[in-house]
Amino acid sequence: MISWKNTDELASFKKLSSLDHRVKLTEVMAGESGAKRVHDYSVKMACGLSYNYAAKAVDETVIDALAAFAEEAQLAEKFECLYNGEVINTGEKRLVLHHLTRGQLGSNVVFDGDSKRSFYLEQQKKIADFANKVHAGEITNAAGEKFTTVVQIGIGGSDLGPRAMYLALENWAKVNNTFKMEAKFISNVDPDDAAAVIASTDLAHSIFILVSKSGTTLETLTNESFVKDALAKAGLDASKHMIAVTSQSSPLAKSSDYLAAFFMDDFIGGRFSSTSSVGGAVLSLAFGPDVFARFLDGAAAEDKLAAEKDIRKNPAMIDAMIGVYERNILGYDATAVLPYSQALSRFPAHLQQADMESNGKSVNRFGQRIEYKTGPVIFGEPGTNGQHSFYQLLHQGTDIIPLQFIGFVDSQIGSDVVIQGSTSQKKLAANVAAQIVAFACGKQDENLNKNFRGGRPSSIIIGKQLTPEALGALLSHFENKIMFQGFAWNVNSFDQEGVQLGKVLAKKVLAHETDGALKAYSDLFEI
């Protein structure tokens, strides 16, 4: 029997809160004890990845308490309900089915008579067929020439995830000879965004993907017009250059304005849509359907691990619970995501949406005010770049910010130079290893300006190489971590009512239906 209780109603959480026990990283991470932790505090992930939490301020006592908390909060059972098709998005009364876009975790989920897994597979197959025909030159522009470029028009979840995944695999695809088409992205309603992309794009050889679940997203429709204008000016028939990714009920679904339409549905939240048609169309066109399928396989394999009941064998669950411990017991208000991989340059921006939009809530899933902290601020940049930027504050600032490192043994491209006896890739890896220890252990110095107090917790996900499978596993890990934290906080991670008020007021401004401060600001902008 599933019971949805607030965090502070759980006996196990109260016990965790009253635990008179703190792990001192400067002590436990020193000497052989530290080496043992690195060995022991590691959970196997899929595709050769592992989640290592040696440098988190936990030990067996804390993990036992987190395990009891996870059990009382029924995290595993709630995930089971979710993937078996219960209405987990209670606010919008929707199922939550992004896991089904990459595998069949539990029962066959049937909605309105349709098997949802079959529906998602069918869309993948339609996209694969379309992409293969484009790549083979069977679908071409009006002049019979091959398309070379794909431009995604979407915002939020239709932009950040697909863009981050594209950048993550672009170089990998090039060296593995699976790079088919360059991808570009238009997102912002700022006209300079669309204008700049259009000016630098070979329109005659481009396919534009219009991505909007509802078919009514203002930014996306505006940018569609922008592109249609440009195509018309170039003497091109827009309907031969545009495809749509939308829901079957959207006004876009059956429009003759598009070369093809691929579908998602209401059970795929935008920020969880990278493995649906939203990511599928652009990634299949850019890298080929096989690469997209490998990405899905990685995500599916990681999803299976998230279904594991033993928190010590479930990387997403233990990561999630350590995060809750840091947020609600240790009182840390932000988390930095630090991938030591230039290919993951926009992965932190994607996680920023996935996490902050999901769990940045002040009411529980029943719409009642809660009295504890939920989702933290998420930010990050790739290392080593970040080391030369904001790491100063992370090391010596007045707040402690938990860190999530990501690193790989091998680079993607494989091209490298040896300087001072080591390759760049070794230097990159040496830096992340060094940072973890520097943050955890610190270093005493009589000159307090050069003193490092340490005690700054981090975890790291390590893999052999950032392949399509590894990327899928990485994405799934964080999606499931966010889901488990939402369960632990008893919030609905799958709606986003907080974005509505701004939309309503913006419409009033444009309709000149304003007074007071809103009118005053409108005047400043000469609206």
Added chain:
Amino acid sequence: MISWKNTDELASFKKLSSLDHRVKLTEVMAGESGAKRVHDYSVKMACGLSYNYAAKAVDETVIDALAAFAEEAQLAEKFECLYNGEVINTGEKRLVLHHLTRGQLGSNVVFDGDSKRSFYLEQQKKIADFANKVHAGEITNAAGEKFTTVVQIGIGGSDLGPRAMYLALENWAKVNNTFKMEAKFISNVDPDDAAAVIASTDLAHSIFILVSKSGTTLETLTNESFVKDALAKAGLDASKHMIAVTSQSSPLAKSSDYLAAFFMDDFIGGRFSSTSSVGGAVLSLAFGPDVFARFLDGAAAEDKLAAEKDIRKNPAMIDAMIGVYERNILGYDATAVLPYSQALSRFPAHLQQADMESNGKSVNRFGQRIEYKTGPVIFGEPGTNGQHSFYQLLHQGTDIIPLQFIGFVDSQIGSDVVIQGSTSQKKLAANVAAQIVAFACGKQDENLNKNFRGGRPSSIIIGKQLTPEALGALLSHFENKIMFQGFAWNVNSFDQEGVQLGKVLAKKVLAHETDGALKAYSDLFEI
């Protein structure tokens, strides 16, 4: 007489702390009171910009208290000391002279017999001459062909600022016919960064700028080798394709490996170097020296306003003090930077370094532990993209995050479409106006999931258009804001000892001089 005291030693700060007075934004921003605030709480900046703090939780009482605090902390006098050449960077015993790269604010600053303003001007002139010759085809590649591309090799301050400024003006330059050369950037020690840039660059027509003050930055020297290898493989003479920006005492300064060398010095911190040769070389080559000069003019004009003693007429000072109030009295731990301009897409990343590296400190300028909070976490993405990402947490999360909006009346490119009766640019502006009011005022709803509590403070910098001058003013505003906050917190904003320990440990890893946890992590990375 200048007195460097900790924040909590100041009587005015104690008074501010004990002020039994909170401004309720939901009340004061409602109705005509709100309109009046938008009108009144605005400070003129240079180049047609203005700083509007109507939606900050302040009123005359709070501002009076902040003014007294600013006065007792001697912010204006300390700035005067700084620009007149005192040793403000006490940790490294250095002057702090980035203001002199763009104007003469006070006395002639002479060091070792040299006028520093003359030195910076001389470098600007040398760069301008070099850039003009490149643009005119007087300096060419070995085949006598014009250079078309410039690639900056640098990290941290040698990357983030120049890159953000380049992106900010790229489209403006294109529509104003001052776009001379495309710029690219290599920063990360991750070999995939250099390899990907090199693979997509026409090496035969590229100038590479090696930027390192010390001439010893590991990432930069490694990437230089990467580029030299690639040039050699392409049969090109590297010394005909590379220039250096460095200090006169650096090993790079007199090397015959470079076509030319331009200088900075120890008095320009990396994160404040966009207006020095570090930004000057790449921006002058990309857009022409005249555009770079206009950018400097904007910064110089804004610097003058920062020297104003009346906090109500000094945008950087009032912004800084409101920030301290939010951090130390109201207890807010992060600040989001939200430019409604796609051209400013990397401006938040630059501010993240500038702010967090400067003020993320736990000791005062005398190396003594301090007992109050200093620099907050800084993060951000351009609007409206952010609205579809992390704004959910900003509106309805459990923490209050102060917001710094930036917006412009006109777009840069000017190309636009009318949809539903308005242009994209109007929609963009309408959104930022709407967001400010939504955050401040909120909206009550019986369904708490749709309820907006409001009371979430923001300020906005508004301008007519993002021109080179406006960009310079914007940059100067934030640099000076950070400086004033450093003065208020009594920290040294101009060193960064917190980045050292990681470097030391990384070298140990590469030398295999490790044990304990550091060895264990090294093993995981197969180092």
